[in-house]
Amino acid sequence: xNLEQQLEDRFVCDKCEGSGGDxxxxxxxxxxxSRLFNFQMHGFVAVSCNRCGYTEFYDRSKLExxxxxxxxxxVIFGA
Numbered sequence: 001x002n003l004e005q006q007l008e009d010r011f012v013c014d015k016c017e018g019s020g021g022d023x024x025x026x027x028x029x030x031x032x033x034s035r036l037f038n039f040q041m042h043g044f045v046a047v048s049c050n051r052c053g054y055t056e057f058y059d060r061s062k063l064e065x066x067x068x069x070x071x072x073x074x075v076i077f078g079a
Contacts, residue, residue, distance in 0.1 A: 003045070003063060011047050018051030025060065 004023040011021035028042045043060035 007045065007047050007058075011049070013049035013052060013054050014056070015054040016049060016052040018049050020050045021047040022050060023047050026057075 004025075007023050008021050012019050013021070024046045026044050026046055028044070044057045045060050045063060046055050046057050048055040
């Protein structure tokens with residue numbers, strides 16, 4: 001099971017307590033020259049609640065950079 005599928009399945013909304021989410025990857029610029037030249041240096045995973053649309057962002061490098069990626073998800077979702 002890939003990272004996106006795990007996040008979708010395990011997501012519980014902090015606002016409405018709905019379960020399940022929609023996952024998208026996004027990239028953003030920083031400041032200074034990266035903004036000027038539109039270098040998208042920062043990657044995030046956005047998880048939106050299927051019920052109310054509330055969205056949480058997670059640093060993609062932290063989630064994917066861990067050797068035991070599930071440990072990060074366990075901390076996020078309290079499993």
